[in-house]
Amino acid sequence: MQELKDIDIQGHLTIGGVDTTYLAKKYETPLFVYDVEKIRENARAFVDTFARLGVNAQVAYASKAFSSIAMLQVAKQENLSLDVVSQGELYTALQADFPTEKIHMHGNNKSVAELEMAVKHDIGCIVIDNFHEIDLLKEILANYQSEMDVLIRVTPGIEAHTHDYILTGNEDSKFGFDLANGQAEEAFRKLQEIDSMHVKGLHCHIGSQIFETDGFVMAVRRLFDSLASWKKNYDYTPEVLNLGGGFGIRYTDEDEPLQLDGYVNALVDEIKQQVVKHDMDFPEIWIEPGRAIVGNTAITLYTVGSKKQIPGVRDYIAVDGGMTDNIRPALYQAKYDAILANKANVPASTTASVAGKCCESGDMLLWDVPLANAEPGDLLAVFSTGAYGYSMSSNYNRFPKAAVVFIENKQDKLVIQRETYQEVSKNDLSYE
Ligand code: LLP
Secondary structure (H helix, E strand, O other): OHHHOEEOOOOOEEEOOEEHHHHHHHHOOOEEEEEHHHHHHHHHHHHHHHHHHOOOEEEEEEHHHOOOHHHHHHHHHOOOEEEEOOHHHHHHHHHOOOOHHHEEEOOOOOOHHHHHHHHHOOOOEEEEOOHHHHHHHHHHHHHOOOOEEEEEEEEOOEEEEEOEEEEOOOOOOOOOEEOOOOHHHHHHHHHHOOOOEEEEEEEOOOEEEEOOOHHHHHHHHHHHHHHHHHHHHHOOOOOEEEOOOOEOOOOOOOOOOOOHHHHHHHHHHHHHHHHHHHOOOOOEEEEOOOHHHHHHHEEEEEEEEEEEEEOOOEEEEEEOOOOOOOOHHHHHOOOOOEEEHHHOOOOOOEEEEEEOOOOOOOOEEEEEEEEOOOOOOOEEEEEOOOOOOHHHOOOHHHOOOOEEEEEEOOEEEEEEOOOOHHHHOOOOOOOO
């Protein structure tokens, strides 16, 4: 990623002012390295834009993108709220001492244990996803003699991917209540009868890695079409509208995302028009960026090992990680940029494909990218791996999970230790 391509006088790639070859020696590879100043910059781009527009807002970091105690501490320091989707993510938030009133819980199949944990810790809001959950939460709140603010997750019939969005009458999605077929209204009516649940408003999330504002604007219009009839029928106006996440980032030069304030401006503009049109109060706006907060703030460092050249076909170089630390190329055909970090000034003279070391042909990180000639022992840096890299990593082939380092003020700090082999097999029990 261009923004992180800083090179020192030795021709080494640096991140946050620190030489990547030093980091690789100190912490070994594969290694995730985050530039914390960039995380803060991204967070502030959202928070400050709402403030500048004079709009009450919560910017909830979608912790699924990268959840760790250190990361959530940074999110807390930046006054973000937090989106969690599991007990594990909530547990991490509690370990980070994240203010519970700023935690929102998602999930299309929340368990009793998850809901109980949320209620016990009195989190800020639960995003209701389905009818079963309404029954479960009602019972849990009664048992705990507690109350909960909730949003209703609705599917507005808009599916957005990068430049395209698809409009559908009824959305075929496992998440939320459909607006078009009346299920969202049915959920609303049901919730209105439950005193322990306070319907603060609606939530929708139309997709991920979105580059245009049209899909968001369309979603806002659809929400207000329904809200207008809810106002008429039930005299209800929402206090909160949560428009989800999905703001795109640049992985390669093919990607042309907007500046982060561009998404916020478009959302606020449209909501302004809609509240005037429908004579409603301006709601508090919540958003849930994950990728846009962390995606372009990290690189992954790998050590180059074997090479395989197939004349007339392809040159492969293999590194010491792969789909275990970045499943996205294999799963979504996601593209990344990379350079040899120890030869960062050497012009790309070859076209190489970067393979991981898992026992699977699909374990590829990059296909046919321009690179300087790689030799065993070289250091490869893959850019923009901050979102859905570590968080989706696995122990396939019993590889230990990578380590994660944060850089701030030119200081490196280990924030997730490299897993040991003992840890990889820690749950195994003997059968002898
Ligand atoms: N809010 C909700 C309700 C979501 O479902 C998601 C992502 C987000 C917010 C954050 O979306 P973001 O701002 O990060 O795009 N593993 C995939 C992405 C899955 C996203 C799932 N939901 C990937 O690696 O591209």
